Amino acid sequence: MRIGIVAPSTPILPDDAEAVRALASIGYPQIELIFDEQCFAVHGHFAGEDRHRFAALVEMANRPDIDAIWFARGGYGACRIAQEAVAAMTDAARGKAFLGYSDQGNILACLYREGFDHVAHGPMVADIRRDDGEAAVLRALDWLVARDPAACEPGLEHGARHAAFNLITLSMLLGTPLEPDLAGHVLIVEEVSEYLYAFDRAFFHVATSLGPRGLAGLRLGRVSAVPENDRPFGMEAEEIARDWCARTGIAFLGRADIGHDAANRIIPFGLHRAG
Incomplete structure (x- = not known):
C-alpha cells in the first residue's frame, strides 16, 4: 500500500516526515509513505503558493499508484484551493481514502459534497509533534491501512450518518461552494484556541444554519486551549452547545472523543456500519 502525503495549508518539517516514516516502518513495514516535496515548501504562511499546493494535491489524488491521501497539517489555506482541486480530481481519486482534520475540513467537506466515499476526520502527520503523538499517528495508519474499528470514535452509531469538523472551519464554509448536505447526519464538532465568545458566535452560525435543515443531532468534542x-463569558463550552441546540431544535447527543490533541479519534463521513 502507498499513502500519499500533501500539505494543502501549512508546511511540516523534514524531521516530522522522518519520525512518521520510522514509526510506520515498525508498525506497518508493508506500506510506503510518499511525501510530496510540497509538504516542506514555505511561501509566507503557506506550504507553497496556491498553485503549488493545488497541483500537489491534484497530482497525488489522481495518481493510480497511490491508495490513500493523508494530509500533513492544518493551519490555514485549504479553502483557497479546495473547490478547484476537487473539481480537477479524476475517477482515480474517488477510490482513495482522505484523512485529516482542522483546516483540512474544507477539503473533506468538498470531497463529501461531491460524493467521495472514503472521507474521514482524524489525525495528521504533524500530530507526531504532540505529547503521545505516536499513538495519534498509529491510529491514523490503523484506519488508512486496515479500517480498524478501534481507531474510530467509540460513540459512532450503527446505521447513522456522521460528519465531523472543527467548529470555526465549518462555520466559515457554510454558505460557500464547499458546503456539503448534512441533513440526516449526526454532526460532531471540536475547537481549539478560541475565546468562548467566538465559540458562541460560531455556534450561532452553525446551529441556525443547519438546525432547520434536519440534522439528526450534534455531539461536542473537546474544546481546548481556550x-x-x-471578562468571564458566563457559560462553558458545553453550555453554549446545549443552548444553541435547544434554541434551534437540534438534539444534543453528548460528548465525543475528538479534538486538537493526540487522543483525536477517527470519524468516517457518511453511513456508519459497525464491525
Whole structure:
C-alpha cells in the first residue's frame, strides 16, 4: 500500500516526515509513505503558493499508484484551493481514502459534497509533534491501512450518518461552494484556541444554519486551549452547545472523543456500519 502525503495549508518539517516514516516502518513495514516535496515548501504562511499546493494535491489524488491521501497539517489555506482541486480530481481519486482534520475540513467537506466515499476526520502527520503523538499517528495508519474499528470514535452509531469538523472551519464554509448536505447526519464538532465568545458566535452560525435543515443531532468534542478573556463569558463550552441546540431544535447527543490533541479519534463521513 502507498499513502500519499500533501500539505494543502501549512508546511511540516523534514524531521516530522522522518519520525512518521520510522514509526510506520515498525508498525506497518508493508506500506510506503510518499511525501510530496510540497509538504516542506514555505511561501509566507503557506506550504507553497496556491498553485503549488493545488497541483500537489491534484497530482497525488489522481495518481493510480497511490491508495490513500493523508494530509500533513492544518493551519490555514485549504479553502483557497479546495473547490478547484476537487473539481480537477479524476475517477482515480474517488477510490482513495482522505484523512485529516482542522483546516483540512474544507477539503473533506468538498470531497463529501461531491460524493467521495472514503472521507474521514482524524489525525495528521504533524500530530507526531504532540505529547503521545505516536499513538495519534498509529491510529491514523490503523484506519488508512486496515479500517480498524478501534481507531474510530467509540460513540459512532450503527446505521447513522456522521460528519465531523472543527467548529470555526465549518462555520466559515457554510454558505460557500464547499458546503456539503448534512441533513440526516449526526454532526460532531471540536475547537481549539478560541475565546468562548467566538465559540458562541460560531455556534450561532452553525446551529441556525443547519438546525432547520434536519440534522439528526450534534455531539461536542473537546474544546481546548481556550484563551482567557478580559471578562468571564458566563457559560462553558458545553453550555453554549446545549443552548444553541435547544434554541434551534437540534438534539444534543453528548460528548465525543475528538479534538486538537493526540487522543483525536477517527470519524468516517457518511453511513456508519459497525464491525
